[in-house]
Every structure is written in C-alpha cells, then in structure tokens.
Amino acid sequence: MSEIITQEQHHVKLPEGSIGKQTTTLNLGPTHPATHGVFQNILEVDGERIVSAEQTVGYIHRAFEKIAERRPLYQITPLTDRLNYCSAPINNMGWHLTCEKLLGVKTPKRVDYLRVIIMELARISDHLICNSIVGVDTGAFTGFLYVMQYRELIYEIYEEVCGSRLTTNIGRIGGFERDFSNTAFQKIERFLKEYPVVLKEFENLFQRNRIFMERTMGTGGIAADRALNYGFTGPNLRATGVDYDVRVTAPYSSYEDFEFDIPVGTTGDNYDRWLVRNQEMWQSLRIIEQAYRKIQDFKGEEASVYHADVPEYYLPKKQDVYTKMEALIWHFKIIMGEIDMPKGEVYQAVEGGNGEVGYYLISDGGRAPFRLHFRRPCFIYYQAFSEISEGAMLSDAIITLSSLNLIAGEMDA
Amino acid sequence: MVLTNEYILQRLTEKFGEAITQVEEPYGLLTFEVPKELNLKVMQFLYDDQELGFRFLTDLCGVHYPDQLGRELAVVYHLHNMVQNVRIRMKVFTDVQQPDVYTATSLFQSANWQERETYDFYGINFVGHPNLKRILNVEEMDYFPLRKEFPLEDQTRIDKDDEMFGRGGSI
Numbered sequence: 349m350s351e352i353i354t355q356e357q358h359h360v361k362l363p364e365g366s367i368g369k370q371t372t373t374l375n376l377g378p379t380h381p382a383t384h385g386v387f388q389n390i391l392e393v394d395g396e397r398i399v400s401a402e403q404t405v406g407y408i409h410r411a412f413e414k415i416a417e418r419r420p421l422y423q424i425t426p427l428t429d430r431l432n433y434c435s436a437p438i439n440n441m442g443w444h445l446t447c448e449k450l451l452g453v454k455t456p457k458r459v460d461y462l463r464v465i466i467m468e469l470a471r472i473s474d475h476l477i478c479n480s481i482v483g484v485d486t487g488a489f490t491g492f493l494y495v496m497q498y499r500e501l502i503y504e505i506y507e508e509v510c511g512s513r514l515t516t517n518i519g520r521i522g523g524f525e526r527d528f529s530n531t532a533f534q535k536i537e538r539f540l541k542e543y544p545v546v547l548k549e550f551e552n553l554f555q556r557n558r559i560f561m562e563r564t565m566g567t568g569g570i571a572a573d574r575a576l577n578y579g580f581t582g583p584n585l586r587a588t589g590v591d592y593d594v595r596v597t598a599p600y601s602s603y604e605d606f607e608f609d610i611p612v613g614t615t616g617d618n619y620d621r622w623l624v625r626n627q628e629m630w631q632s633l634r635i636i637e638q639a640y641r642k643i644q645d646f647k648g649e650e651a652s653v654y655h656a657d658v659p660e661y662y663l664p665k666k667q668d669v670y671t672k673m674e675a676l677i678w679h680f681k682i683i684m685g686e687i688d689m690p691k692g693e694v695y696q697a698v699e700g701g702n703g704e705v706g707y708y709l710i711s712d713g714g715r716a717p718f719r720l721h722f723r724r725p726c727f728i729y730y731q732a733f734s735e736i737s738e739g740a741m742l743s744d745a746i747i748t749l750s751s752l753n754l755i756a757g758e759m760d761a
Numbered sequence: 762m763v764l765t766n767e768y769i770l771q772r773l774t775e776k777f778g779e780a781i782t783q784v785e786e787p788y789g790l791l792t793f794e795v796p797k798e799l800n801l802k803v804m805q806f807l808y809d810d811q812e813l814g815f816r817f818l819t820d821l822c823g824v825h826y827p828d829q830l831g832r833e834l835a836v837v838y839h840l841h842n843m844v845q846n847v848r849i850r851m852k853v854f855t856d857v858q859q860p861d862v863y864t865a866t867s868l869f870q871s872a873n874w875q876e877r878e879t880y881d882f883y884g885i886n887f888v889g890h891p892n893l894k895r896i897l898n899v900e901e902m903d904y905f906p907l908r909k910e911f912p913l914e915d916q917t918r919i920d921k922d923d924e925m926f927g928r929g930g931s932i
Contacts, residue, residue: 406897413882414906418913449788576817576843579871590843597846693787695820695839695850706820708839721822723839731874760897 371399374742378407382746384481385756389733389749396742401734405727409760416720420685421447421521421661424720429515431724432758435474435701436516437466437506442698445600446707447521450694451661456653458646459523460602461639465536466509466518467601467698468632468639472543473502474701475583475625475632478753482622483554485750486563491553498543501535508532522662523655533640540637547629554622561619568736568748569617578735579728582703584752587624588616594699605642606635618744618751660687685715702726702753726758764812764845766791772813776806783852792850800836800853801863807840807849808868815840815849818865821875823883825857827909833857834885838865855885864890882907 377388388404412427419427428439441463448455455463476499480492503513508531510518519525554560570580572588585592593610595603611627613620646653655662659678668675681687691713697706706723729752737745762768769791773781780803783794795803807815820839827833832854841848855862864887865872876887877896884905887893895902904911 409897411906414911414913574870577870579818579869592843597843693792693850695788695790695848697819704819706839708820708822708837710824719824721820721837723820727874727878728871731870 370394376745378404382485382749383754384750385754385759387730387754387756387759389745391737391742391745393742398737398740398742398745401737401745403730403733405730405756405759407760408756412761413720413722416717419716420682420687421689421717422663422682423685424717425519426515426517428722429517430757431722431761432474432701432705432726432755433514434477434753434755435470436514437470437518438474438698438700439705440516440518441467441601442696442700442705442707444519444521445698446694446696446709447661448656449696450689450692450709450711451521451658452690453522453656453658453661455523455601455656456650457602458643458650458653459655461605461643462524462528462654463519463601464603464606464639465636465643466506468635469502469505469536469539471632471699471701472629473499474753475629478701478751479554479622479625480550481750482564482618482747483560485747486560488553488557488560491550495546495550498539498546501539501543505532505535505539508535520655520662522658523653525663527652527654536636536640540633540640544630544633547626547633551626555626563744564618564622564747564751566615567618567740567744568621568751569615570732570736571616574732574735575616575729578732580703580732581725581729582700583624583628584616584621584703584729586610587613587620589614594697594704598697600696600698606638608635618747621751688713688715697723700725702755702758703729722761724758724761726753726755727761730754730759762812764842764847766849769813769847769849772810773803773806777803790848790850792852794852794854797853797855797862800838800851801865801868803851804838804840804865804868813842814844815842815847817841817843818869818871818875819848821865821872821879823879823885823907825883825908829854831856834860834883836862836879836885857884860885861888862886863888864893866890881905884908 371392371394374391374393376391377383378386386407390402392399416424416427425440425443428443429436431439476495480495483491506516507513508529510516570588572590575585575588589612591610591612608631611624613624663682664675664679669679689711692711694709695706697704703725708721709717710719712718736748766786780796780799781793785792807813819841822837824835824837825833834855834857836853838851853862862885864876874896876890879885880887880893881895881898882905
C-alpha cells in the first residue's frame with residue numbers, strides 16, 4: 349500500500365516511520381474529562397496496553413513567580429490560592445509562615461490552633477475530592493456526590509472565616525483578618541459531629557469493596573526508593589511506606605502540640621494511596637478535635653487573640669484608620685506596599701494536600717521578593733507517571749492519574 | 762550521631778577544601794557555594810557518604826543576579842537527609858554568556874523537570890540532561906522570561922492608558 353501512494357502524493361506530512369508503526373498514538377488530554385485537569389499525555393498504546401507516555405504540562409502557566417517579584421508580601425497570598433486550589437488555605441498558611449519566618453514574627457498559640465483547624469479542614473477537603481474521584485473513575489459515582497455535602501460544609505466554614513470559598517486568601521501575616529465567629533465554631537462543631545459518620549459510610553463503600561479493590565490493587569505502584577528518587581512527598585510517598593510528613597519532621601504552627609499518627613502503606617499502588625488518604629482524614633479529624641478543645645481552654649484576654657502584634661504588616665482595623673494617626677500611617681504604608689522587608693533567604697515547607705509545599709523566598713531588602721520559588725509537589729511527582737504507567741492498561745492509567753491527585757494549577761504555577 | 766551543620770561543613774571542607782565558599786546559616790539552614798565544575802562531585806559525595814546521606818532533592822531552582830558580573834545566574838539545590846532530618850542548601854553560580862551546569866538527573870530523577878523548568882525560565886544549560894527543552898512556556902519562545910531584564914509588563918505598551926493607575930503614562 350505504502351508503495352503505491354506516497355506521502356508526497358497526498359500532500360500530508362506524517363511523522364517519520366508512522367506507516368510501518370505497530371502501536372497507536374493516543375492523546376489523553378489536555379481537556380479530556382478523565383484527566384481532571386489541563387495536562388496532556390501522549391500515550392503510545394499497543395492495543396490497550398501503554399508502551400510509553402510523554403507528558404506535556406504548562407497549559408495554565410500564569411507566571412506567578414514573575415508576578416510575585418513585583419508585589420508586596422500580602423498581595424502574593426492570592427497567588428498561592430491558585431496553586432493547589434483544592435486546599436488553598438494550606439498554601440495561604442504556608443505563605444504566611446514563610447513571611448513570618450523572614451520577618452521574625454511570633455504568632456500567639458491561639459492563632460496557631462485556629463490555623464491548624466483551617467489547614468486540617470483543607471486537607472480533608474483535598475483528600476475527599478481525590479478519594480471520591482478515584483471512586484468515580486472506577487465507576488462508583490455515589491460516594492463522590494455524597495461527600496460533596498461535607499466539602500460544602502467545609503467551604504461554608506471558610507466562608508464564615510474569610511468570606512470566600514475556593515480561592516480563599518485566608519489569614520494575614522501574623523494571624524487572621526478577623527476572629528472566628530460563633531457561627532464558624534458552630535459549623536466546626538457540626539462538622540466534627542456529622543463527618544465521622546459520613547466518612548465511615550464512605551469508607552464502607554470502598555475499602556473492602558471487591559470491585560474497587562480489584563481495580564486499584566497492584567496498579568500504579570511505585571517502590572519507595574524510586575518514589576524518593578522522583579521526589580515524591582505527601583500521601584503518595586507515604587503509600588510506599590516512607591513515614592515522611594512535614595508536620596512531624598519540621599513542625600510549624602504548633603503541630604508539635606498535637607497527638608496524631610502518620611498512616612503509611614506498603615506497595616505504593618492506587619489502593620494504598622487511597623487507604624493512606626482515607627486514614628489521614630481520620631487523623632485530621634483527631635487534630636481538629638484537639639485544636640478545637642484547646643481553643644475552648646483559652647481564658648481571659650488570650651481567648652480573643654486572633655493575630656500577632658505586627659503593625660508593619662498587619663492591617664489595622666478600619667475604624668482605627670479613621671480615628672487614629674498611627675493606624676492611618678500603617679494602613680497607608682501597607683496598602684501602598686511601602687515597607688522594606690529585611691534581607692534574607694528563607695525556605696519554609698508545609699505539608700500540603702499532595703506533599704511538601706515549599707516556599708523559597710530571597711529578599712534583597714526591597715519591597716517585593718527578589719525571587720520567589722514555589723516547590724510544587726505535583727509538578728515534581730508527575731514526572732514519574734510515565735514510569736508508573738508503562739506496561740499498564742489504559743483504564744488503570746486513568747485511575748493512577750486521579751489517585752496521584754494531579755492538580756493542574758499546582759503543576760504549572 | 763547527630764548531624765550538625767558544623768559537622769557537615771567539616772566533612773565537606775575535608776574533602777573539597779577551598780572549593781566550599783560563602784558559608785552562611787540563614788534561619789539555621791546551612792548554605793554554601795561550590796564551583797560549577799564541582800556541583801556533581803559534591804552532590805555525589807553528599808549522596809554516597811554513609812553519615813551525610815543527602816539522598817532527597819527537595820527543590821532545584823534558578824536565580825538571576827544581573828549585577829554580579831561573571832556570576833549572574835545561580836542554581837540553588839535544596840537537599841534533604843530524611844533519616845536525620847537535616848536540610849542543606851547548595852548554590853552554583855555561572856556566567857550568563859555560557860551558562861553550562863552539569864545536570865543532576867543521574868543522581869535524582871526529580872531533577873529532570875526541575876532542570877527543564879530552570880532552563881525554561883533562566884536559560885541555564887544543563888549539560889548531559891536527557892531532554893532539555895522548554896516545559897511550561899511555549900516552545901517557540903526565544904527568551905528566558907524570569908531573567909531580570911524582562912519587565913513584568915511591557916512598558917512600551919500604548920494600547921492602554923496607565924495614567925490613572927499611577928504607573929507612568931502620558932504625563
């Protein structure tokens with residue numbers, strides 16, 4: 349056939365060697381519904397088996413690192429929202445902690461505990477999405493729809509604390525913009541009461557479900573040493589059996605005051621990743637409960653502290669701006685970004701939904717960072733996808749994609 | 762034994778002598794510079810040594826210092842010993858005319874995309890990298906956008922009136 353009609357006669361340009369090829373090239377993405385995000389996989393498939401995979405990322409690259417070089421610190425917080433938008437508060441807190449480390453701000457205990465509550469809620473909502481999406485990709489839609497109610501409740505808590513839901517911009521350097529309202533505490537209480545029942549049901553739906561187990565066990569696995577070499581962190585690394593968790597190895601925001609376990613898996617496959625995330629949700633609940641109790645224990649003046657005393661970086665109350673000279677001056681200077689920050693180099697990591705979210709900030713003493721680099725766990729571990737999926741079935745690779753919890757926003761920064 | 766910054770530094774200077782420069786400890790994190798020819802040798806030593814054992818590459822990124830003649834571009838490695846829970850930061854400087862730095866992909870798979878990202882934004886040429894091409898930006902791009910000479914907004918833009926935004930303009 350190829351002898352009769354040549355490519356030139358048809359005026360088509362096919363890639364070199366594509367006529368005699370035994371495999372099929374398949375584009376998975378960038379807008380395929382199964383990738384749950386904007387990234388492309390160019391798969392070479394032999395029947396339904398993947399021979400090789402090449403990834404293309406960058407479809408929603410927004411040059412945050414460049415933008416940050418022109419912004420004062422507080423204006424960078426909304427950029428961090430848009431990294432891992434499934435758990436934006438963790439990114440926000442990580443950024444505040446980075447600034448606080450650079451500026452030498454010490455936050456009060458109550459602020460730390462409030463932050464811990466928000467961060468753990470964010471972790472639950474992140475894992476909730478990931479685990480239920482793994483369910484959807486294996487054909488079980490019910491669980492996903494059911495737990496959405498509780499993600500909604502988490503979003504309502506955010507809304508009560510900061511006014512927004514998905515891209516939260518929650519908290520400020522030194523603390524929170526306002527104290528938690530009574531409604532917020534009531535909603536947290538409601539969450540603590542109702543969610544364990546739902547999570548148990550969700551767990552029952554999947555954990556020992558034979559169809560789910562057979563779809564996920566033994567697929568998408570990676571060994572611990574390969575995972576470490578690929579820079580895995582977070583639940584994906586813990587599923588391989590490495591108990592690395594930033595909350596324990598480098599505690600921030602008073603995580604050392606809490607009692608919790610780090611669940612680990614053994615094989616690092618899709619099922620283990622699911623189990624680790626599921627267990628982490630239980631642990632997060634434990635942490636939230638403890639933090640909530642600790643907050644109730646504060647007495648007197650301490651019971652209403654919600655920010656540190658840093659007038660250079662923490663916006664004064666609007667009422668004070670209108671009536672007090674000093675507050676007016678600070679307000680002006682902060683809003684206009686006229687405060688020079690100290691020189692220094694900071695690396696601060698937090699345990700995000702997907703792993704170690706790191707902020708590397710270089711300040712040359714100016715008003716905006718000289719250089720800001722985000723360590724985005726997704727970007728780093730997505731490299732391993734071709735190794736993980738080689739030789740796997742196409743349908744298993746889809747589950748692997750969702751159980752790795754790839755978030756396009758985090759990948760592309 | 763506990764791995765302290767002093768001990769790491771002592772071991773490094775024993776092995777590499779004068780090559781370890783610019784030693785600092787900002788916020789407790791041991792930071793040092795090595796000549797760019799030695800980056801792989803130092804990393805290999807840090808990786809292989811029984812006591813040091815820095816076997817996890819946390820982060821790799823570039824920095825551009827336009828004012829430092831002859832050493833404008835930097836590559837910053839954050840390495841982690843997870844067993845002892847110690848982090849270090851290693852820097853390599855190179856000139857902007859011929860920014861060649863050896864790749865770390867032979868030691869760390871995770872360096873692959875991070876080096877591509879660094880190449881994409883700073884134009885640092887990682888010698889020996891298996892697939893050094895742009896990753897986040899479009900392939901046709903002919904400049905390196907995170908270098909300092911590229912302003913964030915095109916200052917010559919005339920299609921919008923910046924006067925009202927306090928950013929210069931026609932007056």
